[in-house]
Amino acid sequence: MRLTRYTDYAMRVLLHLAARGDDGLASIGEIAILYGISQNHLMKVVQDLGKAGFVRTVRGRGGGVALARPADQIVVGQVVRQTEEGFQLVDCAGCVIAPACTLPRALNEATAAFIAVLDKYTLEDLLDRRHQMRALFGITEKAELPA
Amino acid sequence: MRLTRYTDYAMRVLLHLAARGDDGLASIGEIAILYGISQNHLMKVVQDLGKAGFVRTVRGRGGGVALARPADQIVVGQVVRQTEEGFQLVDCAGCVIAPACTLPRALNEATAAFIAVLDKYTLEDLLDRRHQMRALFGITEKAELPA
């Protein structure tokens, strides 16, 4: 059982934007380089996130991507639901016992439990090591000047 | 998110054997034809189930497969754990933020919740339509003779 990289990348983008905070827009190319992944693929992920309302995208020079809402208002489960299409874990089409089989019911219940856990977390919750993550992203902290 | 057919087939075999009950051994070839699936592939699935102790296999003429224990002692979650290798939903190798990322933790928690649901069910629980399933398998019921 695995999630697609598509979902993985979606979360990476969101985490990056969340850790970044209000430091303006980030470009897709920049994020792709950061993670060492395909810009083309990432483009489609971001586009999807945009249509779903998780991020806002700005075209043209100086454009880029940013969270559409505060990190504490973006629920992980919602993101996964969006990017991981179809949670039908088995394909009953053509199975002779389908009419009498209750396995799908159990699997659906299990899937619901899976998502329910992810619905407990927001991006903000995943940022408890925010400073460390910002450092990994190469985001420099503003120096705390003495008053 | 999907399960492999490998797991799907494993469950189909077990359900068949469970519905069959004590009517002797079933051959892998027979089961493969019943579901219209690859006998070669099914062979490996059954072999795996045998090594894991869910079924007992008998070689040679008149051989076949049967449940190793009563259906109410075979837990669905255990089967899935056996057949679905690796529940690591994402691949963090090479991800720059891995040291600070708590996403895997949330995913592991979600996966645990998933399996926990399947651990509530045994094969017997999935057989509440046992008669209907037996009919779909083409297993004829013994006539209930009046006393």
Place this chain on the structure above:
DNA sequence: CTAATTGATGCGTTGAAAATGCATCTATAA
């Protein structure tokens, strides 16, 4: 108005893993 930058989109290609086929061996019963 033009050029440069950045996202949007459709389509073709690649690659990795699952699924399947095949050949051969082993065990058991008639």
Place this chain on the structure above:
DNA sequence: TTATAGATGCATTTTCAACGCATCAATTAG
């Protein structure tokens, strides 16, 4: 001794995610 049925390793096919590429659209700098 032969026929049947599982055991096992290796090769092949299939499938789908992942990725590349070409082109268009939007926005800004000059």
